[in-house]
Amino acid sequence: MILRLALGSLVARALTVAMTILAIALSVMLFLGVEKVRTGAKASFADTISGTDLIVGARTGSVQLLLYSVFRIGNATNNMTWESYQDIAASDAVDWIVPISLGDSHRQFRVMGTTGAFFERYKYRSGQSLTVRDGALMNDLFDATIGADVAETLGYSVDDPIVVAHGLASFSEHEDQPFRISGILEKTGTPVDRTVIVSLEAIEAIHVDWRSGAQIPGQATSPDVIRQMDLQPQAITAALVGATGRLQVFGLQRSINEYAEEPLLAILPGVALQELWQIVGIAETALIAVSGMVIVTALIGMMATIFSSLNERRREMAIFRAMGARPRVIFAMLVLEAAVMAAIGALLGLVLLYVGLFIAQPLIDSAFGLWVPIDPLSLREVWVLIGVVVAGAIVSMVPAIRAYRMSLADGMMVRI
Amino acid sequence: MTNPAPVLELNDVRYRRPGRASFGLDVPKLSLTQGETVLLLGESGSGKSTLLSLICGTIVAQSGAVCVAGTDISSMSSGTRDRFRAEQIGLIFQQFNLLPFASVRDNILLPLRFAPDRAKRVASPLEDVERLCRDLGLPSDVIGARAGLLSVGQQQRVAAARALIGTPPLIVADEPTSSLDAATQTAFLDVLFTQSRAHATTVLMVSHDARLAEQFDRVIQMSDIVKTTRGAA
Incomplete structure (x- = not known):
């Protein structure tokens, strides 16, 4: 029931929540997209010559x-x-x-x-x-x-x-x-x-x-x-x-x-290609770093939205407190809410990524001769998604701690 | 029907608000027996909110005893007090009682989520919700509706149902009728008392409106039981 109420609260703030989720989704799509292009480029590079011993x-x-x-x-x-x-x-x-x-x-x-x-x-x-x-x-x-x-x-x-x-x-x-x-x-x-x-x-x-x-x-x-x-x-x-x-x-x-x-x-062409890729590969690290930053930005954006929602939700938290919820329930609800937003964002980003890949794959191939494979998620990418959800939960602890303090001070008597 | 053991008893309670803006409140003695309906009359600023917070245990007195259902809550840890409040006290506020985005059903069932013992007394929660809504004169089709869509009068009845579910020994109401018109006020108190008397629940209601007095068993003036201090302590 708490989960249902937390979801209900999210739905009640649909617009801001949707924007936050969209930001997370786009950042996840970008990160995984860069990852796909990177592995695609690496594979294309390694595939420049094959069958030659x-x-x-x-x-x-x-x-x-x-x-x-x-x-x-x-x-x-x-x-x-x-x-x-x-x-x-x-x-x-x-x-x-x-x-x-x-x-x-x-x-x-x-x-x-x-x-x-x-x-x-x-x-x-x-x-x-x-x-x-x-x-x-x-x-x-x-x-x-x-x-x-x-x-x-x-x-x-x-x-x-x-x-x-x-x-x-x-x-x-x-x-x-x-x-x-x-x-x-x-x-x-x-x-x-x-x-x-x-x-x-x-x-x-x-x-x-x-x-x-x-x-x-x-x-x-x-x-x-x-x-x-x-x-x-x-x-x-x-x-x-x-x-x-x-x-x-x-x-x-x-x-x-x-x-x-x-x-x-x-x-051996394969070995020499590997050596060469190591030289080219510095750029890929920079790419990953930049798209990682974008995810961090989106999560901080989410933290800001949660912060700004706290004031309008004092009443909601006071009702929970009056009904016997401990402050740590309030804390847990906010963290849960952030994790849910991050999870929906991550999944949406994944969907956008694959839809985008299906559309863009032939275009990229003909324009750049770069074949980006549409593969199921790699273990590494699954970890990225889990990481986004966990990071979302962690950054939300900052506003959650504030809500915890607020609900301790307000008790159940908030008059707005 | 009345049991001599007090459901609520305050003895020599002394509370000082922390911080320099010192506001203090002393309650030498307040006692409510089971099944009693008590109106506590006081103007705004007479310390009503503070007194209710003390009774509900969201703030703690520096000295004295606040006993609810025979247990002194001042000595409890804050977590235990939160649970105890959920178990023993049904709360109705002045307004904005409900989570507007949740259904009426979820709003009524909410306290049971935090009060396992109280939840055990409810054999069939959904049937109880229906029964309470029926008894409080709420149409049955509102049960699944979002609470925010209801009229203020209906919302207060839903809040009453939420306070009554699982039959806690004490219901504390903070000016629950002030947002209602006179006719609705009387009707609201009628259905509330019908329910509380049926389960021998004690009702403590705080208000500034003396016209409500005749519907209560007992009327207490804030100034008779509470001494507030302001300014430099």
């Missing part, structure tokens, strides 16, 4: 190798030779291997030379393959397949010509070798979206008339002649490797790292 490149730092081979950030200081690549490819432990050659660019986007196997082997978001949105994969020497962001930013469509520049600055464009866009890939939320993909041979073809980064004066080989040339690359930037089995991965990694002919580095 090892990434191999010239010896450097593991994060650096990951950055330039997968995220196309920074440059390789050294290449690995084609001989090393072939040696590794011939190893028994290697199931498949995809070479990658970087170093050229188109406008602000990187150009990557690779083989057709890349489209088969490169997986993201736990095993999803690249798919072509428009046109077809490249199958000619001068074909280029571009990522969704490239197409969108530069307004390209299939069959448009495209000029590839050597190096990253655009002052020395390979204008003599125009490429054709053969296909545009579906958006993935990975760096592939921002990449122009051509064949490994195409990278060589671009450089036929070039030596040491400059065009040889007066020399301009026609595309038809280039087609007849041997375009076997001398070196590549990195290679994605799939091992024949889980157990072979570490042996293969060790043998590549100890490769005598050339200093090489093989990394």
Whole structure:
């Protein structure tokens, strides 16, 4: 009955109570939403590359190798030779291997030379393959397949010509070798979206008339002649490797790292991604802190509403006292009331969160390539909800203590 | 019908309000027997509220004995006194007696929540609520209604029902009729006394209105039993 009366009292003050609950609900939604986006971002990040057991490149730092081979950030200081690549490819432990050659660019986007196997082997978001949105994969020497962001930013469509520049600055464009866009890939939320993909041979073809980064004066080989040339690359930037089995991965990694002919580095993408995330992860702590503050603000708001309701409720408390309620019953009722408000707020926030996720999930995915999973609550999130209710009860003790004192002093004789 | 053992007895009670604004109240002797209806007449400021607070045990006298149903409440702990009040005393105020957001039923049953012994005397609470409402002339459809929607006269009857439920030995009423018009006043006291006499309940009512006197067994002037002191103690 006390619970019913406490609820009745809340209903009687429906408007202010509703506002307080709404504030708590929004703050809880924000906090859990940030949590969802954070785990989604982390998962998306970790899913940038999957299905690849090892990434191999010239010896450097593991994060650096990951950055330039997968995220196309920074440059390789050294290449690995084609001989090393072939040696590794011939190893028994290697199931498949995809070479990658970087170093050229188109406008602000990187150009990557690779083989057709890349489209088969490169997986993201736990095993999803690249798919072509428009046109077809490249199958000619001068074909280029571009990522969704490239197409969108530069307004390209299939069959448009495209000029590839050597190096990253655009002052020395390979204008003599125009490429054709053969296909545009579906958006993935990975760096592939921002990449122009051509064949490994195409990278060589671009450089036929070039030596040491400059065009040889007066020399301009026609595309038809280039087609007849041997375009076997001398070196590549990195290679994605799939091992024949889980157990072979570490042996293969060790043998590549100890490769005598050339200093090489093989990394496990998952481990390197973790290392990289630790660097990026500082921002997530800041996000959590901010959304935690919002919850604290909402709870303090609730405390303020309870405080301001005390005066108008003196009569109510006096009636309880006259009927024999001890001051601590008054105290308990106020704390209970706050806990009920916090609980309703937390649950409402949860409902808002999931409704919001259902609406926003496809939008976020297409706009940012960020897949926020709609999962049942994690244990951690359940604890957050319980924490909100407990914190609500704790902050309400401040006005409850005041009510306790007031009801002791007033007794049952309040005349308002 | 009357039992010589006093239901309420105050002996040499001396109370001084804490703090510098000193207000003091002395009651040498006040005694009410079972089943008596007593009107305590006094002007405002004559110490009525203080006296009622002393009887109900929300304040405690510095010396003397306040005995309710044969037990001195001055020596009890505050928690025990709160429980004791719920068990032994039915209270009716001047106005705003009820929790406006709660149903009439919940309002009437409220004291039983804090008084287990009194609740035990009520075999079937819901039937008792209906009976009391019927006896006090309240239509049965108000029982489930929110108390705040009732007229003032009906609210006072609900307060009377709340004071009567579980038949406490003493009912204390603080000007319960002052918010009612003359005709309703008489009717209210009639139904209240019918009920209190049926259960031999003692009624102590405080008022400034001497016209009510003829309906009571006994009339006491505040000034005859209470000595108040003001100013520097």
